[in-house]
Amino acid sequence: MKYVNYLKDEHAAHMAMFNALEPLFPLISDVGIAMQNTIKNGGKILLMGNGGSAADSQHIAAEIVGRFKKERKGMPAIALTTDTSILTSVGNDYGYHYIFARQIEALCRPEDLVIGLTTSGNSANVVNAIEAANAIGATTVGLTGGTGGKLNELCTYNIVIPSSVTARIQEAHIFVGHSLCEILESV
Numbered sequence: 111m112k113y114v115n116y117l118k119d120e121h122a123a124h125m126a127m128f129n130a131l132e133p134l135f136p137l138i139s140d141v142g143i144a145m146q147n148t149i150k151n152g153g154k155i156l157l158m159g160n161g162g163s164a165a166d167s168q169h170i171a172a173e174i175v176g177r178f179k180k181e182r183k184g185m186p187a188i189a190l191t192t193d194t195s196i197l198t199s200v201g202n203d204y205g206y207h208y209i210f211a212r213q214i215e216a217l218c219r220p221e222d223l224v225i226g227l228t229t230s231g232n233s234a235n236v237v238n239a240i241e242a243a244n245a246i247g248a249t250t251v252g253l254t255g256g257t258g259g260k261l262n263e264l265c266t267y268n269i270v271i272p273s274s275v276t277a278r279i280q281e282a283h284i285f286v287g288h289s290l291c292e293i294l295e296s297v
């Protein structure tokens with residue numbers, strides 16, 4: 111019983127955040143269509159983020175390469191958060207702020223779509239990677255929260271979750287990620 115009131119409050123905050131997502135549905139739909147077009151045109155989806163958002167990047171890449179719900183061929187997606195040799199060498203030699211930008215430079219092509227997950231919209235390594243992806247001519251997507259941060263000015267699309275609480279934003283990010291996977295594999 112000790113934590114029941116805490117859970118009630120968290121649950122209420124979670125539900126309120128989910129109820130506030132509806133205005134984002136047209137934008138989420140547009141991003142899903144952009145992802146469909148990326149795959150149709152021979153491109154791939156690259157994802158990145160820090161901490162919980164690194165886990166979310168891997169989760170979404172796994173749904174795309176493997177499957178979400180539908181039996182279909184694997185689709186190309188890479189989470190830039192998984193190769194510890196790349197992350198430690200680039201981090202060590204160039205700095206943590208470049209761990210994703212360097213991989214974008216190496217792997218990203220103009221036909222690709224790059225998703226940066228950051229609850230603040232301001233993590234420097236994600237911001238640098240989105241700038242690098244823009245320079246290549248790729249489509250860029252922010253999955254952010256709060257004000258949307260620096261990704262507001264940088265991304266082709268920025269899905270800004272209307273909350274300033276990191277946990278709430280991450281909960282919404284995985285809803286958005288699953289929705290995008292469902293749209294992507296609906297073709």
Ligand SMILES: O=C(CO)[C@@H](O)[C@H](O)[C@H](O)[C@H](O)COP(=O)(O)O
Nearest residue numbers: 160161162163228229230233276277
């Ligand atoms: O999952 C959580 C908190 O819920 C943390 O691991 C969180 O992701 C980390 O503090 C990140 O470094 C936050 O970065 P960002 O979302 O502002 O880009």
Ligand SMILES: [Zn+2]
Nearest residue numbers: 162276277280
């Ligand atoms: Zn978390």
